[in-house]
Amino acid sequence: MGKTSVTLGLASAALAAGIPTLVVDLDPHADATTGLAVNPGDKPGIGEMLKGARRAVLTDNVVSSGWTENHLRRRKGDPKRPPVLDVAMGSAFTGIYDRPDLGRRDLRRLSTLLSRVSGYGLVLIDCPPSLNGLTRMAWMASNRVLLVAEPGLFSVAGTERTMRALDLFREEFAPNLAPAGIVANRVRTSSNEHSFRLAEMQQMFGDLLLQPHIAEQANWQQIQGAAHAVHHWPGESAKQAAGSFDALLKNLVESGRSRNRVMRRPVA
Numbered sequence: 319m320g321k322t323s324v325t326l327g328l329a330s331a332a333l334a335a336g337i338p339t340l341v342v343d344l345d346p347h348a349d350a351t352t353g354l355a356v357n358p359g360d361k362p363g364i365g366e367m368l369k370g371a372r373r374a375v376l377t378d379n380v381v382s383s384g385w386t387e388n389h390l391r392r393r394k395g396d397p398k399r400p401p402v403l404d405v406a407m408g409s410a411f412t413g414i415y416d417r418p419d420l421g422r423r424d425l426r427r428l429s430t431l432l433s434r435v436s437g438y439g440l441v442l443i444d445c446p447p448s449l450n451g452l453t454r455m456a457w458m459a460s461n462r463v464l465l466v467a468e469p470g471l472f473s474v475a476g477t478e479r480t481m482r483a484l485d486l487f488r489e490e491f492a493p494n495l496a497p498a499g500i501v502a503n504r505v506r507t508s509s510n511e512h513s514f515r516l517a518e519m520q521q522m523f524g525d526l527l528l529q530p531h532i533a534e535q536a537n538w539q540q541i542q543g544a545a546h547a548v549h550h551w552p553g554e555s556a557k558q559a560a561g562s563f564d565a566l567l568k569n570l571v572e573s574g575r576s577r578n579r580v581m582r583r584p585v586a
């Protein structure tokens with residue numbers, strides 16, 4: 319758990335770093351869309367765009383995140399380059415594709431839409447919890463896959479299953495797709511159980527377990543409920559969380575640049 323939270327944290331870090339970013343919200347619950355403070359107007363959701371993928375123009379669905387206004391108000395970044403944080407808005411309609419038996423043609427729908435989009439340095443796709451059609455569509459359209467795991471028994475086991483599913487998917491559909499790694503989220507350093515699970519994850523996944531871990535954040539719900547970027551939230555704990563996402567994004571960007579190195583495959 320924590321996919322949407324990590325997506326929003328990375329989007330916030332990308333905005334702060336001046337990386338033009340698009341967040342694609344593939345979850346029918348559209349939590350990322352809500353968290354990114356968008357004004358949908360009468361624009362269609364991403365589900366409708368996927369349905370008409372061959373002819374649809376993604377910009378019909380994309381809106382700017384409300385976070386950018388706050389960013390500008392703080393006079394951050396280069397005034398000549400307005401911040402870009404866009405959202406391909408989620409919608410319940412997307413659910414029609416969340417089937418386990420989606421064929422190759424349907425799996426390509428998001429890739430087709432994104433192939434006609436340009437100008438972004440980073441595209442983050444927030445997935446629903448299931449490993450069905452929508453998540454696979456996202457894998458098909460991606461260079462790299464980031465997994466999020468809480469340091470608990472079920473979550474660690476689930477991450478291993480996801481890694482295996484990803485491996486099979488790569489063999490069948492996407493040989494160039496690579497795991498970006500695993501983020502440990504909601505970590506409590508004072509918890510013995512968490513230390514034990516983190517050591518276990520380190521042993522299981524090696525270099526794929528990314529640094530830094532993301533700490534359990536007491537006011538997370540409040541920040542997300544207010545649809546704010548963590549970088550814009552006052553207080554020391556938000557500042558620390560923002561710093562963690564800055565470091566995580568930096569690590570991801572750097573490992574992306576040296577992507578030719580051999581990735582350690584998870585233990586099967």
Ligand SMILES: Nc1ncnc2c1ncn2[C@@H]1O[C@H](COP(=O)(O)OP(=O)(O)O)[C@@H](O)[C@H]1O
Nearest residue numbers: 319320321322323503504532533534535538539
């Ligand atoms: N680091 C964190 N600290 C505190 N609460 C968190 C943290 N990460 C996620 N949460 C909370 O856990 C819940 C599930 O997280 P979410 O990001 O929506 O998961 P997912 O998208 O995988 O379903 C949300 O209520 C969120 O606010």
Ligand SMILES: [Mg+2]
Nearest residue numbers: 321322345349
């Ligand atoms: Mg989510």
